[in-house]
Amino acid sequence: MPLALTRYIFWQTAGPFVVATFVLSGIIWLTQALKMLDVLISQGQTIATFFQLSLLALPTAINTVLPIALFVALIYALNKLIADSELVVMYSAGVSRWTIAVPVMTLTAITVVIVILLNLWLMPAGMRELRTRLFEIRGDVATSLIREGAFTNPVEGLTVYVRGRASDGGVRGILVHDGRNPQEPVTYMAETGEMVRTPDGPRLVMYNGNIERVTRRATKTESPVTLLYFDKYTYDLSQYSSNEPVTTWEVRERYLGELFDPASNDLYGQNFKARLRAEGHDRLVAALYPVMFAFIALAALLPAPFNRRGYTMRIGIAAIAAVVARVVGFGLINVAASQPMFIGLIYLLPLAVCAVSIVLIAGMRFDQLWRRFLALVDRLPLIGARG
Numbered sequence: 001m002p003l004a005l006t007r008y009i010f011w012q013t014a015g016p017f018v019v020a021t022f023v024l025s026g027i028i029w030l031t032q033a034l035k036m037l038d039v040l041i042s043q044g045q046t047i048a049t050f051f052q053l054s055l056l057a058l059p060t061a062i063n064t065v066l067p068i069a070l071f072v073a074l075i076y077a078l079n080k081l082i083a084d085s086e087l088v089v090m091y092s093a094g095v096s097r098w099t100i101a102v103p104v105m106t107l108t109a110i111t112v113v114i115v116i117l118l119n120l121w122l123m124p125a126g127m128r129e130l131r132t133r134l135f136e137i138r139g140d141v142a143t144s145l146i147r148e149g150a151f152t153n154p155v156e157g158l159t160v161y162v163r164g165r166a167s168d169g170g171v172r173g174i175l176v177h178d179g180r181n182p183q184e185p186v187t188y189m190a191e192t193g194e195m196v197r198t199p200d201g202p203r204l205v206m207y208n209g210n211i212e213r214v215t216r217r218a219t220k221t222e223s224p225v226t227l228l229y230f231d232k233y234t235y236d237l238s239q240y241s242s243n244e245p246v247t248t249w250e251v252r253e254r255y256l257g258e259l260f261d262p263a264s265n266d267l268y269g270q271n272f273k274a275r276l277r278a279e280g281h282d283r284l285v286a287a288l289y290p291v292m293f294a295f296i297a298l299a300a301l302l303p304a305p306f307n308r309r310g311y312t313m314r315i316g317i318a319a320i321a322a323v324v325a326r327v328v329g330f331g332l333i334n335v336a337a338s339q340p341m342f343i344g345l346i347y348l349l350p351l352a353v354c355a356v357s358i359v360l361i362a363g364m365r366f367d368q369l370w371r372r373f374l375a376l377v378d379r380l381p382l383i384g385a386r387g
Contacts, residue, residue: 005095010103012081017073017107024065025058032057036134049137056130060252063118067289070111071322074104074297075315082301082311097302097361108294112287119283120256127253156180170194174206176235187212188235201238207231251279259283278337281346288350289326295357296322302361325353 033054081087090100148171151161157180163173176188190209195202211233213226248268249258259280262269269276300318304311329349336342 005090006103009081009100010106013073013077013104013107015073016076017070017111020069020072020076021062021065024069025061028061028064029054029058032061053130053133056126056133059118059122059126063115063123063286066111066115066118067286067293067326070108070290071293071297071319074294075301075318078104078297078301079311079315082304087302088306097298097363100302101298101361104294104298105291108290111290115290116287119286124253124255128249131250131253166192174204174209176204183216185214188233190233201236204235204237206233206235209233251276254279256280256283274340275337277340278333278343281336281343282333285329285346285350288347288354289329292325292350292353292357293322295354295361296325299357299360303363321353325349 033050036053036057037050078087087100148162148165151159153159157178159175159177159179161173161175162171165171171193172191174188174190174193177185178188179185188206188209188211190206192208193204193206196205197203209230211226211228211230213228215224215226248266250268251259251272254269254276258266258269259276262273262276264270296318300314301311304314329346332342332346332349336346
């Protein structure tokens with residue numbers, strides 16, 4: 001086949017593939033990002049932090065939609081080539097179905113490489129960084145304290161109010177009420193202040209204020225209220241921040257080696273070896289599903305005879321076959337997590353669908369394929385007897 005024709009078919013399929021990937025990834029990315037929005041707002045984070053964290057979840061979204069986007073793009077492109085009679089002209093010029101499939105499989109091969117990169121490196125790396133950042137944000141009570149014009153209660157018994165923020169990053173009108181000890185509540189008030197991060201943790205430095213300490217156990221001769229004025233006072237916020245690192249990674253946050261061979265001191269990995277192993281096989285078999293979807297699309301439309309009423313039925317059957325095969329694949333992963341004997345079926349399913357699709361592309365009708373399959377089944381006892 002001329003190189004120009006190969007390039008033409010490739011770009012006819014690659015264009016819809018890019019669009020479908022962008023749209024579907026955007027939808028899934030948006031649903032994941034909205035889950036983080038409440039956490040970021042409640043912790044007083046900026047919109048820049050929101051986009052940074054949501055981008056870390058993007059590899060997972062792309063990994064999910066790539067095979068689907070490839071299937072949708074191939075169905076659309078092949079149907080368009082048929083509707084415009086371009087495939088008819090190619091067949092009339094002596095171009096075979098397999099030569100038409102070459103640029104399609106080239107795009108599929110590119111997709112497989114991307115899926116492997118996402119599953120083995122980018123997705124677990126992004127999920128790890130996302131979890132670490134969210135853990136730090138949830139533990140960073142110091143940042144959540146400074147919310148302009150609002151009373152915040154980062155921990156039980158502590159109330160913080162800030163009237164406003166200054167253009168230089170400082171704050172004005174500070175009120176900190178520490179009532180964790182009901183017998184001796186303390187109230188800090190200051191005109192201005194600033195948040196300072198030190199190696200020992202965050203500090204709230206307050207200027208021109210006072211400290212009011214109430215002693216409820218004071219005797220009759222003692223004043224229950226002590227008032228102290230200051231020019232500068234540093235309030236330690238590190239006691240409200242959690243600096244413990246994330247040490248246990250969940251399934252989606254592990255690299256392939258950690259799934260098949262967890263460390264001996266990894267309690268989670270040692271307790272859920274079967275589940276981790278099933279996830280590892282799922283990462284590997286994910287590279288076969290773009291190939292399976294591509295063959296289903298080719299088998300649905302390449303052998304299709306000319307039909308003025310379109311190919312809705314064939315497209316519908318192909319879509320149902322793709323969905324059923326993928327759902328069964330997910331089911332096999334869940335079963336293999338508890339029954340390792342089913343691990344082989346994880347790989348056999350997409351390979352079997354590819355084999356059936358190849359036979360259909362070659363020109364054999366489904367009823368002929370079914371009769372040959374039944375004939376082979378009938379011959380199995382004879383083959384065993386000869387053995």
